[in-house]
Each structure stands twice: as C-alpha cells, then as structure tokens.
Amino acid sequence: MSKVKYILGHFDDPDVMMSGIDKLQKSNISIEDVFTPFPIHGIENKLGVKRSRLPIAAFCFGITGTITAFTMIYYMLVVDWPMNIGGKPAFAFPDFIPVMFELTVLFAAYGMVFTFFYANHLFPGRAPRVMDLRATNDRFVIAIDASSNDINSVDSVLKEAGAIEIKHNERKYISYDEE
Amino acid sequence: MSSHSESIIREPLITGQAISYSQITEDVCAPVERMPSKAWWIGFSIAVAGLVLWLIAVSYTFWNGIGAWGLNKTVGWAWDITNFVWWVGIGHAGTLISAILLLFRQNWRNSINRSAEAMTIFAVICAASFIVAHMGRPWVAYWPLPLPNQFGSLWVNFNSPLVWDVFAISTYFSVSLVFWYTGLLPDIATIRDRAQGLRRRIYSIMSFGWNGSVKTWQRFETVSLILAGVSTPLVLSVHTIVSFDFATSVIPGWHTTIFPPYFVAGAIFSGFAMVLTLLLIARKVLGFENYITMAHIESMNKIIILTGSIVGVAYGTEFFIAWYSGVEYEQYAFINRATGPYWWAYWSMITCNVISPQLFWFKKIRTSVTATWILSIFVNIGMWFERFVIIVTSLHRDYLPSSWAMFYPTWVDVSIFIGSLGLFFTLFLLFLRVLPAIAMAEVKLLLKGSSEQSKRKLIEHGHVALPEGYDGSIEVTGSKN
Incomplete structure (x- = not known):
C-alpha cells in the first residue's frame, strides 16, 4: 500500500463531487487538485484558489499596445516625415485612433493568452499531466495525496460522499508513451 | 452553474432523454x-x-495582372472588393456568437460557437485572398505595412482608412484565431484521451498538455471572458473600418455617415445566414440534432429578422438622405441604382435582404428547417448583391458622363469567386473531420440546467409548481409561447 501515490475519487455528477469536497475538508483531508471535463463554478472558493490576475496582465498588455501604436504613428507621421496633406496638421490625432485601438486589442489578446499558456505550462508538445483519462470526458476526479493522508479513511470518506469509483495510482500521472 | 436549474418554461438547449456527459x-x-x-x-x-x-x-x-478582370478606368473596384466585403461580413457572425452572446450570457451560443468561429476564420482567409489579389502585384503586398523602406522611409499614411483596414483585418484574424484555438484546447484533450497510437500523439501535441485542473479552468474562463470583451468592440470596429474605405471618399453613394452601423448590421445579417446554411446541413449529416436544436435555429432566425430590418431601414434612410441633401449627384446615384442599367442587381438585393427575411415573422417558417435553409441562401445572395450595388453602381456613372461605363465580369472574376467558395468549404470540411465541431465542455455545462431531461426530472420529482392549465409538457420543436 505504501506504493500508492495518489488516491482518485471519481464522481459522475458535479454537485455530488462538490459536496464530496466539503466532506473531505470536514475530515481534514487535504485535496491536491480536482480534474473536471468542464469548469465548475464556485470550486475556486471551496479550494481556496486565489482569483486569477490575468485581467491585470491583459490591461497592461493592452495599454502597451496603445502606447506602441501612438508612439509609432507619431514618430512616422509627425517626427520623421511630416507630410503636407492639404495644409492639415501632421498630428491628426483622431486618425490615429483606429490603429491605436486595433493594436490595443491585439496586444491585450495575445499578451493575455500567452501569459495564460506560460502560467499553466501549456505549449505544443507538452506531456499532459493527467491523472485519469476520463477526467476530460465524463468523470469529476478529486485527487488526494496518499503520503500525507491515511488511505483507508480517505477511501471511506470518498465512498460515503458518493464516489462511484476509487483508484489508487502508483504513478502521479498517466504515461502517454506506453500503449 | 451545474447546480442551477433553469426555468422549465425556457426551451431546453439540449433535447433527448438519455443524454449523459459521456x-x-x-x-x-x-x-x-x-x-x-x-x-x-x-x-x-x-x-x-x-x-x-x-x-x-x-x-x-497574378501572371497577367488584374487586366484579366472586367475592370476599366471608371469601375476600378468591382467583384474583388464585393467579394472581400461579403466574406468579411460573413465572418462577423462567428465573433458575434462567440463574443457578444457570451457577454450577454446567451447560453444557446454554447453549441454553435465552435463551428461559427471556424467559419469566421475561413471567411477571413477568403476575404484576405481578395485583398492580396486586388493589389495586382501581390509580391509587394507588404507595402501597406509600416516598414522602413528604400523611399527615404516614406511611411504608410495612417490617415488612410485603407491602412486602418490592414490593421483591423489582421488583428481580427489573429484574435479570432487565438480565441478559437484556446477554446479548442479542452476538447482536443478529450479526443487525445480517447485516442491511441499516432492519433494520440498528434492530439497530444495539439492539446498543449491540457489537463482540466482547477487552476487551468479558472484561468481559461478568465481568458474567455476577456477575449470576448475585447473581441466585441473589435468586431464592430472591423466592419466600421471596412465601411470607412467607402465612406471617407467623395463618391456619391459612398460618402455617407450611415455606413458604419449599416455595414455592421449587414455583416451580422449575412453571417448568421451563412451559419444557418452550414449548420442546418452539418447537424443533419453529423447527427447533432440534440445539440443544435430548433430553439437554436429559431433564435438565429430572430437575429436575421432584426438585422435584416435594420438593413432595410438603412436602404430607406440612404434614399431619403440623398433626396434631402439636395445634392444633384447624390440624388442621381440613388435613382440610378434603382432604375439604371443595374436595376436588376438593386431589386435582387431588396428582394433577398428586405422582403424575404420578413417571412421569419411566421413561426411556421422560422421553425421549418427547409424554409430556413432556403431563406438563408437568399440572404447570402442578397448580401452579395448589396456590396455589388454599393460598389459598382456608385462608380459606373461618375461625375463626367463621357467616362460612364459598364462592368462585365470575365471568366477570371467569376472563377475566383466560385473558387473562393471552394477554398472556404475545403477548409470547413477539413475542420469537421479533425476537430470537434461542437464545444463539448461548454455543452456539458448546460446538461444539468438547461436540457430537456433535467427539466422533465424537475417536473417528475415535483420540484416545480405547475401553473394552472399547464400540463407539464415541454415544447421542443417550437419555442416559448
């Protein structure tokens, strides 16, 4: 039994799983992570996951885009080569706005998405750190570290909470290379 | 979300009795x-x-130059820009569904957003191909970019809407692509975890190692919301800027302030028509009837009535303002549209865009798959004619009667247009083969709250008090009354 690394409680219903989290927490069992096929709203608060700071990143990238666009256009049309177009001023700010807006959106979108990929270590070819294959299909999987908890009591709490399957994984993640 | 049950009066978004997550x-x-x-x-x-x-x-x-097209010195833009605007407009529905309807919490978007976004991307690819082709010398297609150059660094003119358009279209394409692909990650992971061997390897690379942990989903949702937030003004800006290509000129018929809202409404109108053209066939062939239901079709038809009516009002407003302006040339441009040599194009546009979508006021018609499909084709045709009418009829009789001319397309014009449909459908059919055409994760989210079976369960278990005279039946073919 000491070879068991992770205990996985499988649920087939997100609400049952949510009450399962409550029961585990009441029994002082710490939850490593939860893997679900779709986002479960409200789970962050239960597990004490902090609010994402990605919106701040998006704002910073966006404002960078605005400044980049303005600086670029200002340099090109006003500083480097001002053109006389019907005697109108070279610094025609309203005409700068469309491109400033587009670059704001472009920088915000790409900056935020790449920050997200970086923070979650998502990139093409990354070995998936998946504990159970059905967690991307129809199972809601609570993962519990076996070394810091008593396996038998975890099993009984999970069973009581309505887990339809309990797995004892000897490896942390599934190997995608075998098979 | 999962524990929240929706009112039984609302039409279910997933039909069928024994639908489970698997x-x-x-x-x-x-x-x-x-x-x-x-x-x-x-x-x-x-x-x-x-x-x-x-x-x-x-x-x-490319080999012979754009002399191969039917253009002449009076009509310098014709099928090329007509096709460009038509394709860009079609793309707009995808962003409306994925971004604007997300902000408005319209859950019915969940089962159609994936394919609509794919449609956006492929439509913008087709549109971009016309931009590059109409330049005549595609090997200098980088000239609209603000790059240091050999002309003493004479920069591109940022006062020109054509330059804004370069930025708008490329930003639109890039942001749509990243929005679409980020949304695909969890679904690609689902395919990965069901596949074996080489398929698993390929989908594993494409899935970026997605694992569905709490933090991943939390950030994913944040990213989706903010991308929707920035895509919403983006999509509005794109067709606004496309309309500026015309509206900032001094050509009678183009020089109008109504163009931005009118173009945006027209774009959404044509885009939804194309979504329906594609999805009505896809849902049948791929067996998605439980996920893309009559409720979805009806909702889209309602958007078509709305945007079609806006377009109709815009046509009327244009005519009124032409008369009201007192400008002779402006008045002539519009009289010429309706009664000149291109009258047939104008009246095809009016029939397809203004009259035919009004049939959707009849519930029988908007809940009929065949009628909807036929009318969606009408709208596609009408919106193509709209752009043709705006571009060609405004140009062909300019200020100087001695330079009046007609535009006749050559076989090259026709072939590029038909060919672009081939390009679009090739990409779309390949998409249906290799990627999930419905956002699984988002549809699963609705199963417990908004599906037919969950609503039936609520009634059976007596969780809802039925209003007097209501027999507890759930209408799935029609809509809420």
Whole structure:
C-alpha cells in the first residue's frame, strides 16, 4: 500500500463531487487538485484558489499596445516625415485612433493568452499531466495525496460522499508513451 | 452553474432523454473518430474542385495582372472588393456568437460557437485572398505595412482608412484565431484521451498538455471572458473600418455617415445566414440534432429578422438622405441604382435582404428547417448583391458622363469567386473531420440546467409548481409561447 501515490475519487455528477469536497475538508483531508471535463463554478472558493490576475496582465498588455501604436504613428507621421496633406496638421490625432485601438486589442489578446499558456505550462508538445483519462470526458476526479493522508479513511470518506469509483495510482500521472 | 436549474418554461438547449456527459463526448467526437462518410467525400470533392478553380484563376491573375478582370478606368473596384466585403461580413457572425452572446450570457451560443468561429476564420482567409489579389502585384503586398523602406522611409499614411483596414483585418484574424484555438484546447484533450497510437500523439501535441485542473479552468474562463470583451468592440470596429474605405471618399453613394452601423448590421445579417446554411446541413449529416436544436435555429432566425430590418431601414434612410441633401449627384446615384442599367442587381438585393427575411415573422417558417435553409441562401445572395450595388453602381456613372461605363465580369472574376467558395468549404470540411465541431465542455455545462431531461426530472420529482392549465409538457420543436 505504501506504493500508492495518489488516491482518485471519481464522481459522475458535479454537485455530488462538490459536496464530496466539503466532506473531505470536514475530515481534514487535504485535496491536491480536482480534474473536471468542464469548469465548475464556485470550486475556486471551496479550494481556496486565489482569483486569477490575468485581467491585470491583459490591461497592461493592452495599454502597451496603445502606447506602441501612438508612439509609432507619431514618430512616422509627425517626427520623421511630416507630410503636407492639404495644409492639415501632421498630428491628426483622431486618425490615429483606429490603429491605436486595433493594436490595443491585439496586444491585450495575445499578451493575455500567452501569459495564460506560460502560467499553466501549456505549449505544443507538452506531456499532459493527467491523472485519469476520463477526467476530460465524463468523470469529476478529486485527487488526494496518499503520503500525507491515511488511505483507508480517505477511501471511506470518498465512498460515503458518493464516489462511484476509487483508484489508487502508483504513478502521479498517466504515461502517454506506453500503449 | 451545474447546480442551477433553469426555468422549465425556457426551451431546453439540449433535447433527448438519455443524454449523459459521456453521450455528449461520443456524439461530438464521432465524426472525428470514424472514417469519413460518403456525404463528406462528395462534399469534399466538390469543394476541392472549387479550390483548384480558385488556384487556376488566382494564378492567372497574378501572371497577367488584374487586366484579366472586367475592370476599366471608371469601375476600378468591382467583384474583388464585393467579394472581400461579403466574406468579411460573413465572418462577423462567428465573433458575434462567440463574443457578444457570451457577454450577454446567451447560453444557446454554447453549441454553435465552435463551428461559427471556424467559419469566421475561413471567411477571413477568403476575404484576405481578395485583398492580396486586388493589389495586382501581390509580391509587394507588404507595402501597406509600416516598414522602413528604400523611399527615404516614406511611411504608410495612417490617415488612410485603407491602412486602418490592414490593421483591423489582421488583428481580427489573429484574435479570432487565438480565441478559437484556446477554446479548442479542452476538447482536443478529450479526443487525445480517447485516442491511441499516432492519433494520440498528434492530439497530444495539439492539446498543449491540457489537463482540466482547477487552476487551468479558472484561468481559461478568465481568458474567455476577456477575449470576448475585447473581441466585441473589435468586431464592430472591423466592419466600421471596412465601411470607412467607402465612406471617407467623395463618391456619391459612398460618402455617407450611415455606413458604419449599416455595414455592421449587414455583416451580422449575412453571417448568421451563412451559419444557418452550414449548420442546418452539418447537424443533419453529423447527427447533432440534440445539440443544435430548433430553439437554436429559431433564435438565429430572430437575429436575421432584426438585422435584416435594420438593413432595410438603412436602404430607406440612404434614399431619403440623398433626396434631402439636395445634392444633384447624390440624388442621381440613388435613382440610378434603382432604375439604371443595374436595376436588376438593386431589386435582387431588396428582394433577398428586405422582403424575404420578413417571412421569419411566421413561426411556421422560422421553425421549418427547409424554409430556413432556403431563406438563408437568399440572404447570402442578397448580401452579395448589396456590396455589388454599393460598389459598382456608385462608380459606373461618375461625375463626367463621357467616362460612364459598364462592368462585365470575365471568366477570371467569376472563377475566383466560385473558387473562393471552394477554398472556404475545403477548409470547413477539413475542420469537421479533425476537430470537434461542437464545444463539448461548454455543452456539458448546460446538461444539468438547461436540457430537456433535467427539466422533465424537475417536473417528475415535483420540484416545480405547475401553473394552472399547464400540463407539464415541454415544447421542443417550437419555442416559448
């Protein structure tokens, strides 16, 4: 039994799983992570996951885009080569706005998405750190570290909470290379 | 979300009795996991034939120059820009569904957003091909970019809407692509975890290592919301800027302030028509009737009535303002549209865009798959004519009667347009083969709250008090009354 690394409680219903989290927490069992096929709203608060700071990143990238666009256009049309177009001023700010807006959106979108990929270590070819294959299909999987908890009591709490399957994984993640 | 039950009065977004989470996975993955059907091969062959035609016609244009088209010195823009605006407009519905409807919390978008976004991306690719082709010398297509150059660094003119358009279209394409692909990650992971061998390897690379942990989903949702937030003004800006290409000129018929809202409404109008044209066939062939239900079709038809009516009012306003302006040339441009040599194009536009969508006021028509499909084709045709009318009829009789001319398309014009449809359908059919056409994760989210079975369960278990005279039946073919 000491070879068991992770205990996985499988649920087939997100609400049952949510009450399962409550029961585990009441029994002082710490939850490593939860893997679900779709986002479960409200789970962050239960597990004490902090609010994402990605919106701040998006704002910073966006404002960078605005400044980049303005600086670029200002340099090109006003500083480097001002053109006389019907005697109108070279610094025609309203005409700068469309491109400033587009670059704001472009920088915000790409900056935020790449920050997200970086923070979650998502990139093409990354070995998936998946504990159970059905967690991307129809199972809601609570993962519990076996070394810091008593396996038998975890099993009984999970069973009581309505887990339809309990797995004892000897490896942390599934190997995608075998098979 | 999962524990929240929606009112039984609202029409269910997932029909069927025994739908489970794994059933959704099975149904959505089936077209990707099985061998392609005969219908797919037939469609794909036709599409590739169109693609070949496109390659021939575009190559011919590049080799011979745009003299191969029917343009002349009076009509300098015709099918090229008509097709460009038509394709960009079609793309707009995808962003409306994925971004604007997300901000408005319209859950019915969940089962159609994936394919609509794919449509956006492929439509913008087709649109961009016309931009590059109409430049005549595609090998200098980088000239609209603000790059240091050999002309003493004479920069591009940022006062020009054509330069804004370069930025708008490329930003639109890039942001749509990243929005679409980020949304695909969890679904690609689902296919990965069901696949074996080489398929698993390929989908594993494409899944970026997605694992569905709490933090991943939390950030994913934040990213989706903010991308929706920035895409919403983006999509409005794109067609606004496309309309500026015309509106900032001094051509009678183009120089109007109504263009931005009118173009945006027209874009959404044509885009929803194309979504319906594609999805009505896809849902049947791929067996998605439980996920893309009559409620979805009806909702889209309602948007078509709304935007079609806005477009109709815009046509009327244009006429009124032309008269009211007192400008002779402006008045002539509009009289000439309706009664000049291109009268047939104008009245085709009015019939297809203003009259035919009004049929959707009849519930029988807007809940009929056949009628909807036929009318969606009408709208596609009408919106093509709209752009043709705006561009060609405004140009062909300019200020100087001695330079009046007609535009006649050559075989190259026609082939590039038909060929672009081939390009579009080739890409779309390949998409249906390799990627899930319905956002599984988002549809699963609705199963417990908004499905037919969950609502029936609520009634059976007596969780809801039925209003007097209501027998507890749930209408799934029609809509809420």
